[in-house]
Amino acid sequence: MKVNTPNANMLNNVLQQQQKLSQQLATGKRINSAADDAAGLQIANRLSSNINAQQQGQRNLADGVAFARVYDQALQGVNDNILELERLTIAAGNGIYSEADRKALQTEANGYLANIQQGLTAEFAGKALFTDSSLTFNAGESNLSLQTQDLGTVLANQNIFNIDLTDANAVADNLTAVRAAAEQVNAFQAQTGASINTFQSASRAVAGQEVATAEARSRIADLDFAKASSERAANNILSQSSINVAMQARVSSEQALSLLS
Structure with missing residues (x-):
């Protein structure tokens, strides 16, 4: 029985x-398998995918900001040398300077020009800074671009590498070339600074999205x-x-x- x-x-x-x-x-975790909450698991997995994309997007933008800052610093280095060339060009217009004095000014100017040429070979992570290119950085759901310029060609077109401080009659032409080059470099710096601000703003926005997405996933999947x-x-x-x-x-x-x- x-x-x-x-x-x-x-x-049981x-x-x-x-x-x-x-x-x-x-x-x-509240959901450890599909049996715990099939629909919730699907939503949580989709949110996890979004979070992964947002995290990688922030890393991409951080690399973009780093590149842009190095590019800006390189531009500033070129600009500093151009400012010295401007000073020497104005000094070459001093009527009491002898031919030997102007040759000394030219020798010093050649040193600044060599500095500029050296700066134009700068790289970041193996990538040349001064080329005509548009670098794209994916932010997770959108793309941001950073424009770089072939500064060597720009300066060559401004005839800055051919300034002759030994010629007292060429002071005006030399000064025009140097100041035009400085204005061009300043324009590139302003563009780069705007790009840095854009990248940083986008990074903050993506970080906020990541926090909100993580909170939504937590409400579904966490215990x-x-x-x-x-x-x-x-x-x-x-x-x-x-x-x-x-x-x-x-x-x-x-x-x-x-x-x-």
Whole structure:
């Protein structure tokens, strides 16, 4: 004769719930498999993909800002040498200077021109700075571009590399070339500064999107520890009670079978 324990199914359900709560508390996740919440898992995975894209987008923009800053510093280096050339060009217009004095000015000017030529070979991460190109940086959901210029060609077209301070009659032409070159470099710097501001603004926006997306994913996938701990405590009490009742029912069943036999 078989005697069924009335609360066996209840005890089994409680133990299964305890196992699920233990897994959730161990991982910190409300959803550990599709069985926990199929729709929620799909949404959480999509949000995780968005977060990954936003994080990589921020890294891309940070690289763009770094490149732009190095480019700006290189432009400033060229500009500093041009300013010295302007000073020497004006000095060459001094009527009391002798031919030897102007040759000395030309020698010093040649040094600044060599500095400019050296600066034009600058690179960042193996990529030449001064080329006509548009560098694109993906921000996750959009692209931002940084424009660089072939400054060597620009300066050559301004005839800055051919200034002759030994010729007292060429002061005006030399000064025009030097100042035109300085204005061009200043324009490139202004453009670069605007690009840096754009990149930084976009990076802050993407960072804000990442935080909002992570919060949305957390509300779906992460565990409410306070609630889970409370449920586990309640289930502990319920499971202990169920075990006690089952043991009592088993004793009663054995007594009944003993009497029947």
